[in-house]
Amino acid sequence: MALTLSVAALAAVLACALLRPRLQAIVAGLAAALVIVAGATTWRAAVGEISELAPVVAFLAAVLVLARLCDDEGLFRAAGTLMARATSGGQSRLLTTVFAISAAVTAILSLDATVILLTPVVLATARALAVPARPHAYATAHLANSASLLLPVSNLTNLLAFSAAGLSFLHFAAAMTLPWIAAIVVEFLLLRWLFAKDLATEPQRAVSVEPLDVPKFTLAVVVLTLAGFAVTSLLGFSPAWAALAGALVLGVRALADRRTTMSRIVVSLDIPFLIFVLCLGVVVDAVMRNGLESAMQQVIPDGHGLLALLGIAAVAALLSNVVNNLPAVLVLLPLVAGSGPAAVLAVLIGVNIGPNLTYVGSLANLLWRSVVRRDVKAGFGEFSRIGVVTTPLVLVAAVLGLWTYVRLIGL
Template identity: 65%
Template structure:
């Protein structure tokens, strides 16, 4: 009987890996525009039925992810309401005025606004809401749009290092790092700035020809700054810090911000109830929960043991670089969301330094390939819809220029930051 157990475990692992591959392939292709949950929900159910993961373990993983998913839902609604209130339109007008028709000036403004948007409203807001504005602004000014489009794509990943709310991967890491909102943000501030600075320099060098074309100066009318929206966002960020310090889920602060903006936007008929409900994106939330179950099945059936043999030990600088590199490679093989779900349970015991190094890997690493993150695929859909081709080879060529140095600099600054704040 015992002799059959390794064979059974191997077969179960193969089944779980096939399920994971199917779920990821479906999420990346999304045939006929179907939501990711169409594959993820049945896959998780089948793994439970075939015994790859027990009902109790699946329920425990779902319960662990529920607060993260609730937080994500509130942030998605908040970003949607900011768009309804004209925040991104104002950002486009501000970029156009400040750039004065200079492509290099526009790139600088895209970096400032894109990094801020990603940090506060998450990477999805940068990809789905800001990228079309950036492309429209470049075309209005007769500026080559490619450098600015790639800046948006890279910032959606790299600039998501700062706050726990900036990326779903951050939310997952935040739950196991054992840090408060303020501690997390303080430690990640230096890597965030350093990584963005490296991206800026390298993208300017890479696209220097397109950025050197002189363009006639254009002066759009001054934008109407949505002061109330910015104030609510500022108070919501403060709320994240306060709720974290008193032991309450920061999701409540996000919900409060969404309610304030939602009531105002509905009253002024800028938003609709249907639009807000769609912004919650229930199918994607179901996808995240079921993906967690599928990845948990993979871990429990042997892949976790394999990965433990690959990962370094400790929190030295070389170990942190090792964590980040493994995480980046895994993200580009299976996507960063499954990668972080797989790695976090394995590195949690090594402390917050290891968790944050993994986070740098899964946030910066995806800029290398379209497979790296779902935001890359969203960005590809956005730019194709705007008639800007972005081939797989070109995306990876840009990533090869930026990712290695950005990853190393991010980890180096993390190592320094940890010694200052922790």
């Protein structure tokens, strides 16, 4: 009975997140209260789960604010100028530039920045050139997921895995560099092949290229914040302090220059989503306590060999497309944490790359669809067809990168 109730509560939360995201915090809160009142979990366990997730959520909040302030300071506008300049080499060069910028933005400022802030810039560039937007739009969609492997700050799933793996910031980044590069290269080759016809279209009109105005102060703060992530981690402090420092510096400057307002900064925190994450953790914990943990233990492979890592990543990818990648990582991390960092990072590869298979895989996919609706008719069928071609190969390439690192250097 407790398992049925917990699963029903989780299903309701996910359905709301996918179909009515504005209500997701309310529904998640009600679902968390229900599993506690019904005895599927306890107040003590719920408080413990929230306490464990709180530092991760605080880190996420600081990064969200940092990304929005970078947009206010003109960083993404400069990225648009770089893309426009790349069109002199045709669409293939434009796609290369979109890939490079998307990978960097995703890794440093998180996948949300790529979907919400960069994708509209990419679409505007394609619109100005009168070229098909599909190749470049799908590049941002896929890289928002697959290019989020590199740093703990790149994705909420990374923050959770970072805590479970017990690695330093630099060690995490080193271990994920090969998987990150492999995923991006294979993704690029496959999307270039799939959209060869669209990419053959020459720009129908020249776009007026404005002078490149890189906000040097903002870029310097971002670089120093990245360095701060590494330093705080080495000193035993949460990297959230470095993210908070970067957000404070940019926030004070933007407020002083009237480039933003306090209300805009508060909105960028996305407090409803942060509440959703905390309450979702309580509901997933209830499901785990009432039978899912023992069931999943029968499915997850053991070991650190290539086949075991591939199996772990595959299970994580499939589970992401059944229940979404955030619940999937919350379910799987406690099961593999005892097997060591390699297993944790294999789960991360699965839950980050796997969502490119279907819209259900991540909330970022649905957010991307709403962003591109005006320019690209990206239906469920087309998204999944492209995902079927790309996702398995990108997943295997990334796991091979992780396995190579483990064999050569170790974890």
